[in-house]
């Protein structure tokens with residue numbers, strides 16, 4: 498459902514994504530992990546056609562992102578790192594707008610929009626302008642919008658940021674449910690506990706390169722970290738050098 502070959506993006510002197518070759522089958526929840534600046538968001542932008550690759554290719558939903566952009570984009574539900582929502586629309590209007598954009602038929606929208614608002618506990622905010630929404634509420638509205646058009650592939654950049662524990666649990670359950678129905682999920686996250694719980698495979702990217710890929714257990718075995726993903730991550734990305742510096746605080 499997602500395939501990349503040698504996907505590369507250079508910005509002037511930075512190679513943000515460096516030769517990414519990856520294949521994710523239908524129904525898999527794939528966790529894309531890596532330190533700040535590793536190239537995760539750039540990868541999301543390449544997969545969704547928001548950036549043009551310097552080299553390499555990407556297919557999503559069976560469509561070439563560059564050569565069949567409309568078809569590829571139609572199969573994708575994107576939750577970007579900044580939940581961009583039009584501030585002068587109400588929550589309901591925003592969902593209607595997204596529904597129309599993705600050509601979701603009207604009777605289905607009319608049935609589904611109140612259900613989605615209810616599910617994300619936004620019912621009483623449905624007629625309020627989005628500018629009055631908190632960060633977490635905007636994030637939930639974007640998630641509701643993505644579910645409205647029933648994409649075959651979900652691409653999410655830090656979807657749990659700003660969600661309260663109940664909403665985060667809801668979103669985890671939604672992802673697992675969708676995965677069982679064959680929806681493919683590509684998720685960038687820093688929340689290792691979520692990656693460990695729901696991702697079938699995890700890829701760890703560093704300096705634009707996909708260093709390791711496998712199940713949480715496989716990665717733990719490689720790092721010899723007794724199954725703890727946090728220790729695995731820190732060992733694999735060399736993230737514990739700061740300890741030396743603590744004494745200078």
Ligand SMILES: Nc1ncnc2c1ncn2[C@@H]1O[C@H](COP(=O)(O)OP(=O)(O)OP(=O)(O)O)[C@@H](O)[C@H]1O
Pocket residue numbers: 508509511512513531532533534535536537538539540
């Ligand atoms: N538009 C741009 N112009 C120049 N450099 C960029 C641009 N976008 C990203 N970069 C660089 O590419 C690298 C990867 O950035 P990216 O945003 O993909 O990282 P990330 O893994 O998403 O990080 P984070 O965990 O902080 O969200 C960084 O070095 C960043 O400075």
Ligand SMILES: [Mg+2]
Pocket residue numbers: 537538539578654
């Ligand atoms: Mg990012």
